[in-house]
Amino acid sequence: MAEVGPFRRLLGHMGSHKSTIRLASVCSITNKIWDLAPPLLIGLAVDVVVLKEESFLASYGLVDPWHQLIFLSVLTFAIWGLESLFEYFYGILWRNLAQTVQHELRLDTFNHVQKQGMGWFDERQKGDILAILNDDINQLERFLDKGANDLLQVSTTVLVVGGVFLFISWEIALFAVLPIPIIIWGSFKYQRSLEPRYAEVRKSAGAMNALLENDLSGMSTIQSFTAEEREMKRVETLSNRYREANREAIRLSAAFTPLIRMAILCGFTATLLLGGWMTLDGTLAVGAYSVLVFMTQRLLWPLTRLGETFDLYQRAMASSTRVLDVLTSPTEVEQGDFSPDEQTIEQSSIVFSNVDFAYPGREPVFEKMNLELVQGETVGIVGSTGAGKTTLIRLLLRFAEPNNGLISWAGRKLQDWNLERLRSSMALVDQHITLFPTTILENIRYGNPNAEDGQVFEAAKLAEVVDFVEELPDKWSTLVGEGGHRLSGGQRQRLAIARAVLKDAPLLILDEATSAVDNETEAALQRSINKITQGRTAVIIAHRLSTVRNADRILVVENGGIREDGSHDELVQIGGTYSRMWAVQTGQSN
Ligand code: UTP
Numbered sequence: 001m002a003e004v005g006p007f008r009r010l011l012g013h014m015g016s017h018k019s020t021i022r023l024a025s026v027c028s029i030t031n032k033i034w035d036l037a038p039p040l041l042i043g044l045a046v047d048v049v050v051l052k053e054e055s056f057l058a059s060y061g062l063v064d065p066w067h068q069l070i071f072l073s074v075l076t077f078a079i080w081g082l083e084s085l086f087e088y089f090y091g092i093l094w095r096n097l098a099q100t101v102q103h104e105l106r107l108d109t110f111n112h113v114q115k116q117g118m119g120w121f122d123e124r125q126k127g128d129i130l131a132i133l134n135d136d137i138n139q140l141e142r143f144l145d146k147g148a149n150d151l152l153q154v155s156t157t158v159l160v161v162g163g164v165f166l167f168i169s170w171e172i173a174l175f176a177v178l179p180i181p182i183i184i185w186g187s188f189k190y191q192r193s194l195e196p197r198y199a200e201v202r203k204s205a206g207a208m209n210a211l212l213e214n215d216l217s218g219m220s221t222i223q224s225f226t227a228e229e230r231e232m233k234r235v236e237t238l239s240n241r242y243r244e245a246n247r248e249a250i251r252l253s254a255a256f257t258p259l260i261r262m263a264i265l266c267g268f269t270a271t272l273l274l275g276g277w278m279t280l281d282g283t284l285a286v287g288a289y290s291v292l293v294f295m296t297q298r299l300l301w302p303l304t305r306l307g308e309t310f311d312l313y314q315r316a317m318a319s320s321t322r323v324l325d326v327l328t329s330p331t332e333v334e335q336g337d338f339s340p341d342e343q344t345i346e347q348s349s350i351v352f353s354n355v356d357f358a359y360p361g362r363e364p365v366f367e368k369m370n371l372e373l374v375q376g377e378t379v380g381i382v383g384s385t386g387a388g389k390t391t392l393i394r395l396l397l398r399f400a401e402p403n404n405g406l407i408s409w410a411g412r413k414l415q416d417w418n419l420e421r422l423r424s425s426m427a428l429v430d431q432h433i434t435l436f437p438t439t440i441l442e443n444i445r446y447g448n449p450n451a452e453d454g455q456v457f458e459a460a461k462l463a464e465v466v467d468f469v470e471e472l473p474d475k476w477s478t479l480v481g482e483g484g485h486r487l488s489g490g491q492r493q494r495l496a497i498a499r500a501v502l503k504d505a506p507l508l509i510l511d512e513a514t515s516a517v518d519n520e521t522e523a524a525l526q527r528s529i530n531k532i533t534q535g536r537t538a539v540i541i542a543h544r545l546s547t548v549r550n551a552d553r554i555l556v557v558e559n560g561g562i563r564e565d566g567s568h569d570e571l572v573q574i575g576g577t578y579s580r581m582w583a584v585q586t587g588q589s590n
């Protein structure tokens, strides 16, 4: 397949705005045509005062020079009025189009990013994605705001001026105007050599953004390790790379305007000499000569600005490539349309059969792993750190896919499920809790945006949230800060439990959900959890064995699979890993 250029790709995405683009283009071109009229008016006026009754206008029936001048004045007013009107129109159309396109592109891209699998995020840096969603889209906005109009108007100028020259004298046109389109074409090709340089600029901007984002979120770590100097150096290196990439581009693009100016100078001189000679010779009217001289002047300004416009264009294309690459990257998570009702889900078990899984480039986490999570049961999962407990949950949520084997729920493999249905059937308290920078109340309500206040408080009570919240000065309206950093670790965990309880899903998953609370709170939470897990399937992962002791079944994850499976008493009886862990935690062994 032929490589489609970024401009085409962008146009493809702007399909729904075709009519606006057309209208705006017509306004830009019309405005330019009126804008090019004054030299003609000047020419006509010169013609009137030099030739009087013999003038160009006189040949159309307006014999009296005074009448001719009045006619020209009225025409001038009309033309200036029209020019201004169309300038207003194209301004509004292009600028609003730029706003609409950046708005839609940002939403589309973000929407697409939200559909990506976790593997996609693992390969990228948050700051780089952020740069695409912000800077790159803004770069496109800047081009559409001004650049598209500039390109159209320059082309119109060259065509109209060329036409007028041809009409007046093809000999002068040959020397003065014909080289200009060729020079522009050549310069555009030359400017294309900027493409890879701007791609580099955008890439280094993304990398720098990623580092800054990382540093800002890890500021307390940086300061506690007094690593400010080191970080400063790293930022400096990347900032330098950005500057160098830009310098390369500037070196090329700065040569552009002087080049164009030289081209126009040739045209201007040719007109001056050749036209002047023909006028002296009597083959060219004085009026026509002045039209030509003023016209070449008219070329100068827009053409010298062309460098800037091409620059804007190339930058926009580099950005556009980045944005469209994200927008068209296939979403990794494929889904089916299996969407069973709540009751079916509640009465179904989850089965892992012969599941193999390894993270890319790593040792396998699971090999031929078999497991059944029986509906209605509370299952505790234990195992040493790094054994694969969280990975098991990621497989359930389809944040990762088995390499072999299958996982099924309600008799259908997870890939057949409608993804939203699947995930809305699980309430997860993650090992690494993310709270949103809003109030405590709203953070809990995140579990079910339609919940009444009463339901939110009920969930908060079950998660032992109420006591500590009542002691806060702003109570339920307390802002938790970015990521919830204004709360303690244990408080954050309890909010996350309340949020999951409020979601009220058929499968409840707690991954180290109570690891940060004290023993007393843990015991209280335990009672709540017993209540919540009544009649639903629950998976509770914990290092602290007291948390899972009362589970219907406890599984030990070890060496790529489930190595022990039974109730607390049974496992202690067997005398395997679990019993050793139990002995260590209860102080019977060391
Ligand atoms: P898990 O994250 O599943 O381990 O990682 P775990 O049992 O929950 O551990 P704790 O108790 O929370 O500490 C299982 C293995 O997968 C690797 C980890 O390094 C670990 O060896 N892993 C995890 C990856 O390679 N990539 C990841 O994105 C996550």
Ligand code: MG
Pocket (backbone or CB within 6 Å): 389, 390, 391, 431, 511
């Ligand atoms: Mg874990």
